[in-house]
Amino acid sequence: MKKWLCLVLFLTTLTYSITALLPSRVRVSAAEDDLQLHAKYAVLLDGDSGRVLYGKNEDTPAPMASTTKIMSCVIALEYGLKEMTCTTSTYAASMPDVQLNAKKGETFTLNDLLYSLMLKSHNDSAVIIAENTACYYIYQVQSGIYPDTYDVLSGKDLSFVSFPSGFDTSFLQNITTEQSKILVAVFTGLMNEKAVSLGCTQTHFITPNGLDASDETGEHATTAKELAVIMSYCIQNEEFLAITQTKEHQFGSYSVSNANAFLNMYDGVLSGKTGFTGNAGYCYVCACRYDGKTFIAALLACGWPPSKTYKWQDCRTLLNWGKEHFNHEEIIGKNFPLKSITVTDGLEKELPVSIHDTCRLLLRKEDLVNVVINTPDSIAAPVFTGDIVGSVCVYVNDALLFSTPVYANACIRRTDYLYFLNQVIKSFCFIDK
Structure with a gap:
C-alpha cells in the first residue's frame, strides 16, 4: 500500500x-557583503537551521589545529564514562606543548582530562582521552554490549587489548608507540564517522589534538563550514557546554583555567575553542546565543604570529554582522x-x-x-x-x-x-x- x-x-x-x-x-548573496576579515576561511552559521549566513572560502579544506578538540570532547562524552580511570601511556606523555605534563602510568578520571583538554588545550590529555576511550569502546564491543557499528576495529591488531577482570586500562603504561597509535586510530575512526553522520564529508581527523598530520587519505583538515556544523552539534550536549563554560578546574595537584578569552569579551558566548599550529595558523570556533538567535562562527588561517588577536576581531565582526542583519521570521x-x-x-x-x-x-x-x-x-x-x-x-x-x-x-x-x-x-x- x-x-x-x-x-x-x-x-x-x-x-x-x-x-x-x-x-x-x-535575492542578494551574502558574499556581496565584504566584511574585511583577516581569516582566509570563515563562516557564520545559523546554529539552529544549519544555514550559512556568511561565507568566505567556507568549503575549502584547511588544517584546523586544536579546534579539533571539540570533536574529541564530544566523542569522549558519548563513548566513555566520565568517572572511568584513564592511564597515561608513553606515547601520550611524549606529546609536544601545550602539555598537562602527565607522566607515564599516571592516572586521571576522564572527567578531569576533559577540562584539561578544553580549558587549556593540553595535547597529552587529548591522547590519554583517545586511548582510554578507545579501550572502553573495545571493551563494550568485546563484551557484546553493542556492535562495532562503524567497523572502526576492523583490520586492526588488538591482541594486546584484553580485560580478564573487567574494564582496566593499567596495561596502557606498558604498550608500544605503535600500539598506542592503533588505539588513537580507533578513536579518530569514531570522530570521522561522527563527522560523516553530520554531513561533514570534507573533514578528516588523524589526531585527537589537532597537531598537523597526514596519512594515505589526506591531511588532518576540515572546512570552516564543517567545523561550524560540528560545533552546532557539540553545543546540544549539556556536559560539553558545562565543561567549556567553566572558568577554572582543579584536580589533584593540577589546576587549569579557561584560555577562551572570548567568553569574557562578548555577550552571549556559549562555547568556543582556539587553535594554532604552524600550518593552520590561528583558528577559532565559537557558539553565541543572542535574543533567541544561535550563531556559530568558525575561522581558519586567521593570521600567524604576532597576529594573535585577529581571531577575536574577526569573530566579533561576524557576530555583530549576524545580529544586525538577521531576525527570526x-x-x-x-x-x-x-x-x-x-x-x-x-x-x-x-x-x-x-x-x-x-x-x-x-x-x-x-x-x-x-x-x-x-x-x-x-x-x-x-x-x-x-x-x-x-x-x-x-x-x-x-x-x-x-x-x-x-x-x-x-x-x-x-x-x-x-x-x-x-x-x-x-x-x-x-x-x-
Whole structure:
C-alpha cells in the first residue's frame, strides 16, 4: 500500500509555491557583503537551521589545529564514562606543548582530562582521552554490549587489548608507540564517522589534538563550514557546554583555567575553542546565543604570529554582522493552510490534510523565501489517518532549509464491489446504515 501511494505521488504530484507569506524580497548573496576579515576561511552559521549566513572560502579544506578538540570532547562524552580511570601511556606523555605534563602510568578520571583538554588545550590529555576511550569502546564491543557499528576495529591488531577482570586500562603504561597509535586510530575512526553522520564529508581527523598530520587519505583538515556544523552539534550536549563554560578546574595537584578569552569579551558566548599550529595558523570556533538567535562562527588561517588577536576581531565582526542583519521570521505556523485532496473511489470525495511542524528561520530582508507544497491532484481510496501524502518545503535563495511531511487527517474507505454488496445486504436485511 505504501509503495502504491508513493507511485501515485510520483506520477500525479502537483507542486505549487507560496511566496507571499513574507514581504517582497530581492535575492542578494551574502558574499556581496565584504566584511574585511583577516581569516582566509570563515563562516557564520545559523546554529539552529544549519544555514550559512556568511561565507568566505567556507568549503575549502584547511588544517584546523586544536579546534579539533571539540570533536574529541564530544566523542569522549558519548563513548566513555566520565568517572572511568584513564592511564597515561608513553606515547601520550611524549606529546609536544601545550602539555598537562602527565607522566607515564599516571592516572586521571576522564572527567578531569576533559577540562584539561578544553580549558587549556593540553595535547597529552587529548591522547590519554583517545586511548582510554578507545579501550572502553573495545571493551563494550568485546563484551557484546553493542556492535562495532562503524567497523572502526576492523583490520586492526588488538591482541594486546584484553580485560580478564573487567574494564582496566593499567596495561596502557606498558604498550608500544605503535600500539598506542592503533588505539588513537580507533578513536579518530569514531570522530570521522561522527563527522560523516553530520554531513561533514570534507573533514578528516588523524589526531585527537589537532597537531598537523597526514596519512594515505589526506591531511588532518576540515572546512570552516564543517567545523561550524560540528560545533552546532557539540553545543546540544549539556556536559560539553558545562565543561567549556567553566572558568577554572582543579584536580589533584593540577589546576587549569579557561584560555577562551572570548567568553569574557562578548555577550552571549556559549562555547568556543582556539587553535594554532604552524600550518593552520590561528583558528577559532565559537557558539553565541543572542535574543533567541544561535550563531556559530568558525575561522581558519586567521593570521600567524604576532597576529594573535585577529581571531577575536574577526569573530566579533561576524557576530555583530549576524545580529544586525538577521531576525527570526515564522514561515510556517500551526494553522498553515493546505488544500484538501480529491479522493477517487472513496466514500468521501475530499481528504483533509495537515502538517505537524512549524518553521521559523533567521532571515535578512534581502532573502528570497519560497514555500513549495507538494501534494497530488487526487488520491485513490483507501486512505488511512496518518498516511504521508505529500510534503511542504521551504527554500531560501534556492537552498532547501526545511521539509516536513503532509499527513492525511481522515480514514476514507474504498467504494468497491464488496462495499456495494455489503450495502445491498444491509438494505435487504433492514439493517440500519
